[in-house]
Amino acid sequence: MISVTEALDHLFALANPLGHEEVPLIQAAGRVMVQPATARRDQPPFAASAMDGYGTQNPHVGQKLQVIGEAAAGHRFDGEIAQGSCIRIFTGAPVPASVTHVTIQENVTRVGDQITINDIGTGDNIRPAAGDFGIGQTISAPRRLTPNDVALLAAMNIPTVTVARQPKVALISTGDELVMPGENPGPDQIIASNTFGLHAMLRDLGALPRLLPIARDSEASLRAVFDLIDDAHLVITIGGASVGDHDLVAKVAGDLGMDRAFYKVAMRPGKPLMSGRMSDAMMMGLPGNPVSAMVCGHIFVAPVIRAMQGLGTAPAARLQCPLAAPIAENGPREHYMRAEVTQGGLTAFERQDSSLLSVLGASNALLVRPPHDPARKTGELVDYIPL
Numbered sequence: 001m002i003s004v005t006e007a008l009d010h011l012f013a014l015a016n017p018l019g020h021e022e023v024p025l026i027q028a029a030g031r032v033m034v035q036p037a038t039a040r041r042d043q044p045p046f047a048a049s050a051m052d053g054y055g056t057q058n059p060h061v062g063q064k065l066q067v068i069g070e071a072a073a074g075h076r077f078d079g080e081i082a083q084g085s086c087i088r089i090f091t092g093a094p095v096p097a098s099v100t101h102v103t104i105q106e107n108v109t110r111v112g113d114q115i116t117i118n119d120i121g122t123g124d125n126i127r128p129a130a131g132d133f134g135i136g137q138t139i140s141a142p143r144r145l146t147p148n149d150v151a152l153l154a155a156m157n158i159p160t161v162t163v164a165r166q167p168k169v170a171l172i173s174t175g176d177e178l179v180m181p182g183e184n185p186g187p188d189q190i191i192a193s194n195t196f197g198l199h200a201m202l203r204d205l206g207a208l209p210r211l212l213p214i215a216r217d218s219e220a221s222l223r224a225v226f227d228l229i230d231d232a233h234l235v236i237t238i239g240g241a242s243v244g245d246h247d248l249v250a251k252v253a254g255d256l257g258m259d260r261a262f263y264k265v266a267m268r269p270g271k272p273l274m275s276g277r278m279s280d281a282m283m284m285g286l287p288g289n290p291v292s293a294m295v296c297g298h299i300f301v302a303p304v305i306r307a308m309q310g311l312g313t314a315p316a317a318r319l320q321c322p323l324a325a326p327i328a329e330n331g332p333r334e335h336y337m338r339a340e341v342t343q344g345g346l347t348a349f350e351r352q353d354s355s356l357l358s359v360l361g362a363s364n365a366l367l368v369r370p371p372h373d374p375a376r377k378t379g380e381l382v383d384y385i386p387l
């Protein structure tokens with residue numbers, strides 16, 4: 001058995017970045033921008049009013065001013081404001097050079113075309129030109145574009161973005177016992193859950209997952225489903241990875257020419273993980289136990305998908321937190337314990353069986369225990385992966 005770190009090294013060696021493509025900005029959210037973006041203009045491109053009010057020159061309380069014009073968003077006032085005059089101005093309007101202050105309308109009394117200043121308030125209510133960003137300012141890459149990034153790119157007048165290609169992932173559940181959610185299971189059957197959990201995870205990661213039909217526990221059925229892989233960059237099988245008579249994934253993948261990089265990792269859950277290359281696609285065989293499959297998703301699939309999108313080769317990010325309750329010593333495998341982080345610290349759930357999706361669902365952290373980690377007391381600092 002190899003360590004989690006060794007397994008990740010093998011996986012990163014198999015996970016080639018997929019290149020890039022140009023997409024319209026409207027389709028860019030969630031994609032990985034691969035080249036820095038550069039602002040094509042200043043924002044705001046002119047000194048702009050931050051408030052609705054009156055554009056004045058060094059105003060003082062009690063001063064009376066004549067309103068001689070108006071500036072609105074999209075419509076500048078072209079004249080000069082001399083002593084004794086002002087303009088009506090609205091939020092977003094260009095502020096003429098001769099205006100030093102936007103006096104908010106709540107602070108003036110207006111009668112006809114004359115205002116009286118009752119209060120100056122704080123600040124000049126003028127946003128300087130390029131106060132947000134200037135021409136040439138960049139957004140660094142690579143980065144997964146958030147809605148905030150998209151807004152900034154739009155403001156920078158960038159209509160298309162160069163993004164990493166999305167990994168196409170074929171997901172294959174294996175097992176005679178499985179039916180799809182919504183179907184009528186027979187007395188010995190259960191619902192396929194892992195493919196749905198992993199599908200959701202892959203979408204979150206910016207991949208293009210595709211559920212293939214459930215492969216039954218026969219070589220012929222597995223082969224038939226492997227035949228549908230098409231142009232997937234990554235094939236993920238779930239189940240059939242262990243040592244039982246019906247665990248056929250390694251055998252069939254091997255017969256189909258999979259060049260196996262490793263099989264079995266010293267971790268809990270997730271031990272019977274395998275990976276390799278099958279012609280053009282990378283293959284990952286995940287264990288069938290539902291929590292094992294999802295934990296392998298967080299620990300292995302997510303870093304692989306990030307690497308394929310050019311986000312580098314890094315393991316799942318860890319944080320630290322003090323324990324809120326003691327934990328017993330760990331065995332020989334790295335343990336990813338389902339746990340809950342609260343303000344009071346981190347608590348591992350009592351029940352850690354790898355079939356318990358309800359426990360995983362209640363967890364917001366995986367407490368990471370190195371192999372042979374000794375018993376730990378309340379208050380000791382431990383590593384965890386936020387979920």
Ligand SMILES: Nc1nc2c(c(=O)[nH]1)N[C@H]1C(S)=C(S)[C@@H](COP(=O)(O)OP(=O)(O)OC[C@H]3O[C@@H](n4cnc5c(N)ncnc54)[C@H](O)[C@@H]3O)O[C@H]1N2
Nearest residue numbers: 173192193194195239240241242247271287288289290292
């Ligand atoms: N003699 C041994 N038995 C087992 C070992 C071992 O070392 N020696 N390892 C155990 C560990 S650890 C795991 S993890 C499992 C992994 O087994 P498989 O990958 O072969 O998975 P299956 O046997 O096909 O299924 C296990 C379990 O998970 C359910 N399952 C499978 N696929 C799905 C799915 N898509 N959605 C929901 N549930 C699924 C399946 O019904 C089984 O209950 O092996 C242990 N055994």
Ligand code: MOO
Nearest residue numbers: 269270271292354
């Ligand atoms: O490794 Mo299994 O994934 O412990 O349940």
